[in-house]
Amino acid sequence: MGSSIWLQSMLKHLLFNAYNFQNMKRTKLGLRRGYRISLWLFVFVLFSPSSWGQETAQGDHVNVRWLAPTTFASGQTQYIGFYFEVDPEWHVYWRNAGDSGAAPRFDSTVQGAQIGQIQWPFPQRLPVAHLTNLGYEGNVAYLLPVTPDNDADTVSLSVSLEWLVCKIDCIPGFGQMSLSRPVTENVQWQAHDKEIQQHFVSRLPQSATQSPWKVQSLAYAKPSGTHITLTLMADADETSTPRVFPLSGDLISATEPQLQRDAQQLKLTFALMPGAQLVQQTDFVITDGSQAWHLANVPIIKSQGNDNSFDSPETQSIWVLLLAAFAGGIILNLMPCLFPVLSIKLFGLMQAQSSTRVYEGLAYTAGVLVTFAALGGLLLLLRASGSAIGWGFQLQSAPVVLSLILLFWLMALSFSGFFDFGHRLMNLAGSHRSGAFVTGMLAVFVATPCTGPFMGVALGAAAVLPAMSALMLFLALGAGLAAPFLLLCLWPWLLTRLPRPGAWMETLRQFLAFPLYATVIWLLWVLGKLVGDAGWVIGCLLMLSIVFAIWIASKTKRLGKWTAIAIALFVLIYSFVSIQVENNSATTVAKTDRWHAFDPVKIEEALQQEKAVFVDYTAAWCITCQVNKKLVLENESVLKLFDRNDVLLIRADWTHHDPAITESLSQFGRNSVPVYAWYAKGTNNAELLPQILTVPMIENLFEESH
Amino acid sequence: MTYKYKKSIFAMSFIALLSFPFLAIAVALPGKPAPDFTETDASGMQHSLSDYQDQWLVIEWFNKDCPYVRKHYGSGNMQALQKKYTENEVKWLTVISSVEGKQGYFEPNEALIEAKAHNLNASSPFLLDIDGSMGKAYGAKTTPHMFIINPQGQVVYAGAIDDNDSANPAVIESSMNYVSAALDEAMAGKEVTVASSRAYGCSVKY
Numbered sequence: 001m002g003s004s005i006w007l008q009s010m011l012k013h014l015l016f017n018a019y020n021f022q023n024m025k026r027t028k029l030g031l032r033r034g035y036r037i038s039l040w041l042f043v044f045v046l047f048s049p050s051s052w053g054q055e056t057a058q059g060d061h062v063n064v065r066w067l068a069p070t071t072f073a074s075g076q077t078q079y080i081g082f083y084f085e086v087d088p089e090w091h092v093y094w095r096n097a098g099d100s101g102a103a104p105r106f107d108s109t110v111q112g113a114q115i116g117q118i119q120w121p122f123p124q125r126l127p128v129a130h131l132t133n134l135g136y137e138g139n140v141a142y143l144l145p146v147t148p149d150n151d152a153d154t155v156s157l158s159v160s161l162e163w164l165v166c167k168i169d170c171i172p173g174f175g176q177m178s179l180s181r182p183v184t185e186n187v188q189w190q191a192h193d194k195e196i197q198q199h200f201v202s203r204l205p206q207s208a209t210q211s212p213w214k215v216q217s218l219a220y221a222k223p224s225g226t227h228i229t230l231t232l233m234a235d236a237d238e239t240s241t242p243r244v245f246p247l248s249g250d251l252i253s254a255t256e257p258q259l260q261r262d263a264q265q266l267k268l269t270f271a272l273m274p275g276a277q278l279v280q281q282t283d284f285v286i287t288d289g290s291q292a293w294h295l296a297n298v299p300i301i302k303s304q305g306n307d308n309s310f311d312s313p314e315t316q317s318i319w320v321l322l323l324a325a326f327a328g329g330i331i332l333n334l335m336p337c338l339f340p341v342l343s344i345k346l347f348g349l350m351q352a353q354s355s356t357r358v359y360e361g362l363a364y365t366a367g368v369l370v371t372f373a374a375l376g377g378l379l380l381l382l383r384a385s386g387s388a389i390g391w392g393f394q395l396q397s398a399p400v401v402l403s404l405i406l407l408f409w410l411m412a413l414s415f416s417g418f419f420d421f422g423h424r425l426m427n428l429a430g431s432h433r434s435g436a437f438v439t440g441m442l443a444v445f446v447a448t449p450c451t452g453p454f455m456g457v458a459l460g461a462a463a464v465l466p467a468m469s470a471l472m473l474f475l476a477l478g479a480g481l482a483a484p485f486l487l488l489c490l491w492p493w494l495l496t497r498l499p500r501p502g503a504w505m506e507t508l509r510q511f512l513a514f515p516l517y518a519t520v521i522w523l524l525w526v527l528g529k530l531v532g533d534a535g536w537v538i539g540c541l542l543m544l545s546i547v548f549a550i551w552i553a554s555k556t557k558r559l560g561k562w563t564a565i566a567i568a569l570f571v572l573i574y575s576f577v578s579i580q581v582e583n584n585s586a587t588t589v590a591k592t593d594r595w596h597a598f599d600p601v602k603i604e605e606a607l608q609q610e611k612a613v614f615v616d617y618t619a620a621w622c623i624t625c626q627v628n629k630k631l632v633l634e635n636e637s638v639l640k641l642f643d644r645n646d647v648l649l650i651r652a653d654w655t656h657h658d659p660a661i662t663e664s665l666s667q668f669g670r671n672s673v674p675v676y677a678w679y680a681k682g683t684n685n686a687e688l689l690p691q692i693l694t695v696p697m698i699e700n701l702f703e704e705s706h
Numbered sequence: 707m708t709y710k711y712k713k714s715i716f717a718m719s720f721i722a723l724l725s726f727p728f729l730a731i732a733v734a735l736p737g738k739p740a741p742d743f744t745e746t747d748a749s750g751m752q753h754s755l756s757d758y759q760d761q762w763l764v765i766e767w768f769n770k771d772c773p774y775v776r777k778h779y780g781s782g783n784m785q786a787l788q789k790k791y792t793e794n795e796v797k798w799l800t801v802i803s804s805v806e807g808k809q810g811y812f813e814p815n816e817a818l819i820e821a822k823a824h825n826l827n828a829s830s831p832f833l834l835d836i837d838g839s840m841g842k843a844y845g846a847k848t849t850p851h852m853f854i855i856n857p858q859g860q861v862v863y864a865g866a867i868d869d870n871d872s873a874n875p876a877v878i879e880s881s882m883n884y885v886s887a888a889l890d891e892a893m894a895g896k897e898v899t900v901a902s903s904r905a906y907g908c909s910v911k912y
Contacts (some may be wrong), residue, residue, distance in 0.1 A: 100848045100909045102871040131847060131909050162872055164773075169809055170908050172773045172873035249904045274845060275736045275864055275902035 057175025061087040062165045064175060067141055067197040071184045072113070072148045072155050078187060079119065079204075080179070081141030081197050082106065082161065090167050091137045094123035096247050098254030099131035101170065104142060104163035112152030112183065116145035121203035122285050122292035123245060125256060127601050128168060132254040134245055141200040148183045156180045203292060205285045211293035212238040213266065213286055219301040220278065221269060227667075228252060228300070230284065232266040240288055241684045244268055247283035251276045256604055258667040259685040269667060318469055322476040329480020332447045340512035341411065341446060342485060345439055360436045361489025365482040367440020369475055375444065376474030380467050398530045398579045401621070402539060404445070405523045406572075408516050409543050415513035417506075418550070443481060529620035529655050531579060538575050545571035594639060598652035598661055603679075606648040610682045614647050617665060617675040619654040624691060625674040632693040645681070645702055733845025734864055736901035740855045741843040745801070748817035748831035753799060760857045762796040762893060764885065767803060767841065767910060768832065769810030769849040770820060773873045774907035778850060779824055781875035784867070788827035791889060800828040803841030808911035810849070811836075838912040848907035852885050856892060863888035865903030 057064040067081030082104075084092050093101045106118050121140060126133040148155050157179040164172050189197070208215070213232040221227040228251075230244065241259065246252035250273060257268040284295040332338060345364075520543070527535035546568060553564035595616070596602060606613050616633060618625040632638055642649055652661045654673050665671055668688060676689035678701055689697065734740050744754040766784070769775055778784040788798050802817065804810035812820060814834060821831040835841055844853060845864075854863040863884065870881035888898045 097871075097906075100905075100907060102873065102906055105872060129909055130912060162874055164873060166908075168909070168911075169771070170773060174874065273902070273904065274733050277902070 054176060054178055057161055057173070057177050059163070059165065059173025059175065060171045061090045061167075062092070062163065062173055064161065064163075064177065066177065066179055067193045067200075068179055068181060069187050069189045069194075071182050071186065071188045072146070073185060073187045074148045074150050074152065074183050076187055077145050077147040079143040079197060079201050080146050080157075081143050081200060082159075082177070083139065083141045083196065084136075084163070085139050086136070086165060089137070090165050091126055091133070091135045092140060092163055092165055093133065093135035094245070095120045096134055096245070096249040096254070097164075098126075098133040098135070098249060100128070101133050101135065101166055102164045104161060106142070106144070106159055106161055108144065108157060108159045110146070110158075111154075111156040113146050113148045113155040113157075115147075115157075119143040119145065119204050121200045122205060122243075122287040125243075125245075125254065127604065128166070132256070133166075134254050141197060143197075143200060143204065152183050154180055154182050202290070203287075205287075205292040205294035208293050208295050211286060211295070212288070213242055213293075215295055215298050216265070217301055218282070218298045220272075226272055226274075227269050228272055230257075230268045230270070230298070232268070232286075234264045234266060236264065238264075242266070242286050242288055245285045245287075246270060247285065248279075249273070251279060251282055261683075261685045318472070321473060325473045325476035326480035326483070329477045330483055332481050333484050335447065338443060338447045340415070340515050341439075341443065343508075343512060346485065346488060357489045361486040363436035364440040364443075364489075365479075365486050367437035367442075368444055368482040369440075369478045370437075371441040371444040372474045372478030372481075373471065376471050380470055398527060398535065399576055401523055401527045401530060402542070402575060402579050405520055405527065405539050406542060406546065407442075407446075408520045408523065409546065412513045412516035412520060413547070413550075415509050415516060417510060418547075440482065444478070447481065523621075526621045526655070527579075535579070538579055542571055542575040594642070595649045595651040598650055598658075598664070600660065600664065603648070603650060607679060607684055612645060612647045612681040613650060613677075613679040614642065615650040615652055615675075615677040615679075615686070617652045617654060617661065617670075617673045617677070619673050621655060622673045628674060628676075628693045632695055632698060635695055638695055638698050641698065641702060734843075734853050734861045736861050736864055736898070738861055740853070740859055740861050741840075743835075743840040743843060745833045745835050745840050746814075747833050748812070748814045748821060750814065751830060753830065753833060755855075755859065758797055758855070759859065762791075762857060762889070763855040764791065764796060764798045764889070765844070765853040765855070766798065766800045766828070767846045767849045767851040768800045769802065769804055769908060769911060770812075770824075771809050772849045772908035774871075775849050777873050777875045777878070778867060781878050782825075783875075783878050784850070785825050785827045787867075787883070787886060790886075792827060792829055794893075796889065796893075798828040799830065799833050800826060801833040801835050801840060801846070803835040803838045803846060804911040805836065805838055810911055838910075841910050841912065846905075846910050848905045849910060850907055851905040851910070854885065854888055854892065862892045862898050863901055864905075865900075866905045866907075869903070871906035 055066055063085045065083050065085070067083045069078055069080070072078060084104075086092055093103045095103050097103050108115055120142060121136075123134045123136060126135055126137060146155060146157070157177075159177050159179075161175045161177060162172065163175075164170050212235040214235075216231040216233050218228065218230050221229050232242075241261075244257065246254070253271040253273055255271055257270040260267040260269070279300065281297045281299045283297065286293050286295055333342060524536045524539045527539050529535075549564040549568040549571070552567070553561050556563070598615075603613050603615065616625075616629070618629065620626070652658075652664065654661050654665075662671065665673075665675060668675060668677065668686065670688075674691050676691075676693060677686040678689055679686050680701070740755060742755045744752060746752050775784075788800075792798050802810060802812060804812075812832065812834065817832045817834060821828075826832070833840070840846075844851075846853075848866075850867050852863065852865065852867050853861060856862050865884060867885050868878070868881040868883045870877045884900050884903055888900065891898050
C-alpha cells in the first residue's frame with residue numbers, strides 16, 4: 001500500500017517536473033532518453049493489471065473512490081461508480097468537455113465479468129472566462145456496467161485513471177484503482193453507497209423513445225453555416241424548458257443554444273465550431289434537470305431555400321419579406337434624414353420639362369438601386385469573409401460620420417441661402433442627369449441612420465438568407481425608397497396636384513434647413529460617442545473652418561479663392577487624420593447604474609436565477625433607438641416597473657463595431673438596431689418587442705407575467 | 707457645364723468617403739484569410755502577418771504553467787516539431803496571450819529566460835500579446851492552440867496539436883499529430899485531410 005502511494009507520487013512528480021528535469025539535462029541527450037525509459041517503466045509497473053489493491057485514488061482537489069456492491073450476483077448487471085469527490089468550485093468534465101478541458105479516461109482490465117462502456121450522467125454548462133465547458137461542479141460518479149460471468153467466484157477490476165480538475169487553472173491527475181468482490185446469490189450494497197449510485201444512475205441518459213421531447217429535425221441554418229438548429233416537439237403535458245448538450249465538441253459549440261418556443265415546438269439554435277467538418281448526423285443529450293435522454297444519430301438535413309431557424313424567414317415567404325422591404329423603403333422617404341433633401345429636389349423638378357423629368361426620375365432610381373446593391377454586396381462580401389457586421393455598419397466608422405456631418409452642414413447652409421455653391425450642388429440634380437443619379441446615391445447614405453418600421457425584419461432576413469435573396473431584399477428596399485419620387489416624375493398629373501411653384505418655395509427651403517441643422521447636431525453627438533470628447537471638437541472645428549473658407553471665397557477674387565480652397569483642403573485632411581487617430585482611443589458609452597453593459601454570461605446567470613431580463617440593442621447613430629430610449633426606456637414609471645420586478649437591464653451598445661453584439665443579434669435573425677429582447681421571469685427564450693416602443697407595451701409585459 | 711461637372715466629381719468623392727469599408731474578421735478559419743496582427747516579441751522585434759508573406763507560418767499559443775503545454779514541452783515534442791519545420795523554411799511563432807496578473811504572463815526579460823529554458827526552437831522568442839488582441843483576433847481558445855498559414859496568407863489548419871487530449875506525455879507517441887500532417891500535406895500541394903479540430907488544453911488567460 002505504502003509503496004503504491006510512493007510510486008504514485010513519484011509518477012506525478014515525474015510528469016509535472018519532467019520539464020525542469022529535462023532542462024537540466026537538455027544537452028545530454030542520452031540521459032534524456034534514459035529518463036524517458038524510466039518514466040515508461042514506472043507507467044508500466046504502475047498500470048499493470050497485477051498491481052496493488054488500492055480502492056481509492058487521490059489528486060489535488062480530487063478524491064476518487066468506488067461505488068460498488070459488497071457482493072455481486074452472477075449474471076446480474078450492476079453499475080459501479082468511480083465517485084469523484086471534488087473540492088468546492090472545482091470541476092471535472094463530461095464526455096464532451098466543451099471549449100477547453102478534457103474528459104476523464106478509464107482504462108479497465110477485468111477478470112470474472114463483462115464490462116461495458118463508461119456511462120456519463122448528464123452535465124451542466126460551466127462558464128469559464130470566455131469559454132463554456134461541459135462538466136460537473138461538485139461530486140460526480142462516472143458509471144461502469146459490470147456483469148459477472150456465470151462461473152465466476154470473484155470479480156476483479158483494475159483501472160488506470162486520468163482526469164483533469166479545473167477551477168480556472170487546471171490540474172491533471174493520474175491514478176490506479178482496483179476492486180475485488182465475491183460473486184454470491186444476491187447483490188448487496190452498503191446503503192449509503194447505493195443511494196449515491198442510484199442518484200447518478202437516474203441521471204444517465206436513457207433511450208430517446210421515452211423522452212418527453214421528440215426530435216423533429218436538425219438542420220444547418222442557412223447560409224453561412226455558422227449555426228445548426230434542432231427542432232423538438234414537446235409532449236402535450238410538458239411545459240418545462242429542457243437543457244440540451246451536444247455530444248460532438250468538434251461540430252457544435254458548448255455555448256448555450258438560442259431557444260425559441262412556439263406552443264409545444266422548441267427550436268434550439270447552436271453555434272457550430274468554426275471551420276467544423278459538416279457531418280451527416282450527430283448526437284445530443286437532453287435533460288429536464290432530473291432525468292436525461294440520449295438523442296442518438298440525429299440526421300442533419302442540408303437546409304434548402306428559406307428553411308431557416310429564425311423567426312421571420314420560415315413563416316414568411318420571401319415575397320412577404322420583399323413587400324416589407326419595399327414598404328420600409330417608402331416610409332424612409334418621410335424620415336427626417338431624407339425628407340428635406342427629397343422635397344427640395346422635387347420642387348426643383350416641378351419647373352423642369354416633363355421629358356427631362358422622366359429621365360431625372362429614372363436616373364435617381366438607378367442611383368438608389370446601384371448604391372443599395374453596392375452596399376448590400378459589400379455587406380454580403382464581408383459576411384462571407386467571416387466579418388460579424390450588420391446594417392448601419394457605415395455609421396460605426398468615425399470618418400463616415402464626419403463625412404456625413406460635413407455633407408449635412410453644407411446642405412443646411414445652402415438651404416439657408418448662406419452660399420450659392422452648395423445650393424447649386426443640391427440643384428445640380430435638378431438640372432443634370434448624372435446629378436440625379438448622385439442624388440439617388442446620396443439618398444441611400446442619408447437614409448441609413450433612419451432604420452424605420454418594416455426594415456428591421458427585412459434587413460435581418462437579408463443577413464441570413466442566401467446571397468441572391470438577400471440582394472433582392474436590398475433592391476426591394478431601394479425600389480421602395482425610389483418609388484414615390486419616380487412615380488411623381490412619371491405621372492406629371494401627380495405633380496400638378498402639388499402647390500404651384502412660387503416664392504413660398506424659397507421660404508420652405510429655408511425652413512427645411514432646420515431639420516438638417518438638427519441632424520448635424522445629432523451626428524456630432526454620435527461622433528462624440530464614437531471617439532470621445534475630441535470627436536465633436538474636431539467636427540465643430542471642421543464646420544467652422546469650412547464656413548470661414550466659403551466666406552473668404554465669396555468676398556475675394558482669385559487669390560482669395562485659392563486661399564479658401566487651401567484652407568478647406570488643409571482642414572479636411574487634418575480633421576480626417578485626427579479623427580482616425582481618435583477612433584482608436586474610443587470610449588464606450590457610459591452606462592448608468594440601472595443599465596448594464598452587454599454581457600452574455602450575465603444574462604445567462606440571471607436566467608438561471610429565474611430573473612427577468614430586458615436587453616436594449618441600441619446605437620447612438622440610430623434615431624429610432626434614441627427616441628424609444630427617451631420616451632419609454634428612461635421613463636420614470638417604466639424604470640420603477642423594472643425595479644419593482646427585479647429586471648436585469650442590459651444595454652447592448654452597437655455604436656461601435658462589436659462582434660459579440662452582432663452575433664447576439666444574429667441569433668434573433670436580426671442585424672440592425674433597435675431590437676428589444678424580453679426574457680420573462682422564469683423563461684429562457686426571448687420575446688422580441690416591436691421596434692417602436694410605448695409605455696403601455698412595457699406595462700403589459702408585467703401584467704401578463706402576473 | 708464644366709463647373710457642374712466639377713461639382714458632381716466633388717459629390718462623388720463624398721460618396722467614396724462614405725463607403726469606407728472596415729474589416730474585422732471574427733476568427734481564423736481554415737480556407738479564410740488569416741487575421742492580421744502586429745506584436746512585439748521578447749527581444750523587442752515587431753512581427754506582423756505581412757512579414758510572413760510568401761512563407762509558411764505556424765502560430766502556437768503558449769502558457770508555461772498549463773499541464774498540456776508541459777505535456778508537449780516536457781516531452782520535447784513541441785521543440786522537435788519546431789526544429790523539424792523551421793529547418794524546412796517554415797516560420798514558427800509562439801505566442802503568449804496571458805494578460806498581466808494571470809497565469810503565464812511574462813515581462814520581456816522573463817520571457818527571454820523562459821524561451822531559453824524551454825529550449826524553444828521557434829523562429830523568434832515568445833511573441834508577447836499582452837492585451838490579448840492577437841489571441842482574440844485568431845479566436846485562440848486554449849494552450850496549445852495551433853494555426854497554420856500558407857504563403858498566400860490563408861489559414862490551412864486551426865485546432866489542436868494532435869488527436870489525444872490526455873495530459874499524459876506517454877500518449878504522444880501513439881497520437882496522430884494534426885499539425886505535422888497538415889503541414890506535410892499542404893506543403894506538398896495536397897488538400898489537408900483534417901483542417902480543423904477541437905483545440906484541447908487550458909483556457910487562454912485573457
